[in-house]
Amino acid sequence: MPLRHDIRRGALMMLGATALFTVMSAMIKGVSSDIHFIETMFFRSAFALPVMFVIAARGRNWGLLKTKRFPGHVVRAFTGTMAQGCSFFALTVLPLAEQTALTYTTPLFVTMLSIPFLGEKVGIHRWSAVLLGFVGILVIALGKGAFQGGGMPDTVIAVGMGVAVMQGVWSAMTTLLVRSLSATESSATIVLWQSLLMTAFTLVALPFVWVTPSFSHFVILVLVGLVGGVAQVMLTEAYASAQVSALGPYSYTSILWSVAIGWVVFADAPGWGTIAGAGLIVVSGLYILHRELKRAAQRRKQ
Template identity: 35%
Template sequence: MTSFDQIRRRIPDPLLAALLALGACIFFALLSATVKHLSTELHGFVTAFWRNLFGFVFMIPWLWRHGFGSLRTGRFGTYLFRSSISVVSMMCGFTGLAFLPIANATSLSFTAPLFATIMAALILKERVRIRRWSATLLGFCGVLLILQPWSGDSLAGIGIGEGLIIVSAFLTATVTIIVKTLSRSESSQAIVTYMVLLATPLALVPATFVWSWPSLEAWPYVVALGLFGTLGHLCWTHAFALADASAIVPYDYSRLIFTVILGVFWFGEHPDTWFWIGSAVIIGAGIYIAQREAFLRHAKATQAAATQATADSAQPGTAPVLPTKDDAR
């Protein structure tokens, strides 16, 4: 057993999951800062291509380990559509970062769960009750606080950067819905692998229309795009493997802290009071929606288990399962 494995065994899973989630948020914040740094010489479309290309390079060991046997599917069209939406979302987000402070862009990106709630009700026909609708509405009120439409600086408070980030968040929510439908019949390995394989050629096409080569000084940052994105993705995935989603999702909002720090020290950006108020409202709404969905999933699973237990006990010759002392607590 290696020293790393020994250290790993001494860390409880919940703590390790939290550390991995925080690590993922740091890497994603560094990715955003790197994108913004490169925006002075590269178009967002070109940056998206390099991020996907080097992301693929750094994912090769993972692909080699898991193989390509899981790629047999009858839903290639859905995979292609999902990857296309993901690439467009990335291009919008990367381009928007050129116009906004990274902290503002990060806060506005947190509207993705709000859009996902709406689409889950409209597309997946999920039952969304008044509590989640209220949290969703409150979250969009937080967006208005950040945009400050009463300031008159831009049309309805939405400039090019804000619009692109909100579109990116909407498309991210769309991808979430597509992944939910894919997960009903496809393995998680296939979903990840197809995204990695398809994203780079899809991103290359629009990048060619605004193409420019990075300068010599920019190449380390270009390579770092793939490194930060891949490390963030792997940390996030492993965190979900060690703990429930309801325990991991709230950590995603720590990205705001890291991006604010990077914005202050790297770009000299200082968020105003309305930013903090609006961000708090959006984050509060997002956490409530995540916790509420986790509660409803748990309640549904418990009800299904109870129904199955009742059906089993009704079978001839089957003795009912009596609760133990621990079950009665």
């Protein structure tokens, strides 16, 4: 295991993970007109498994599947599947930059859901940051940044944006469940059970949406799984190398990747509404991170 508090290693791993996740999203968007998003989800989970098993084999750690909290993994995999489904569907109708910007709503919903789930008290500072984040969502929507280059009807775009925001809700639930599981389970165990169970969940729905992919599409779908698996491992390594609070700012670099790839590959030039709204959401997320870090420091002094 890497040493904790190695910020340089953690930052490099986080930067690599965000870049790969954005490349994965671009590949998903590239096949979305021909392949149902649920079929893409199956390939994403199924072909991430070889990466996980290679990691286990290299470390000769075959006890990763041992767990006393199987129901917790099932619930976590379910919320993860719902979050991934919302994300993949949003990619079918929204430009890459808009979809990426709306995924940043997760910290806002984590703050809100920590009240009923964890019994936390949220003060005026964090509530203000949450409000600022939702203003950012409205700026993206009202600025019509999501309409540029998509060629989609207004109602479809509206549904896509709503689903993208719901992805933040499901991701927030997943985050809180992972916090609970990580008290007794290793990160590798959580990730491995996530991939196995999400593959099983999507396999159940696969016969209803299956379209035999062409050879080129099949290659892309396999790469979606492999790239996603490597990115997930890098993300896990990042959090094993440094504290989450130190890595938070680096995770927002995905907006830069998504703007660049969306512009070059899909000719989706982000509007000023998208840029301004994404900026507000990022600022709100970073401020929430700052407040959590400050609260943690105060608890250590008590």
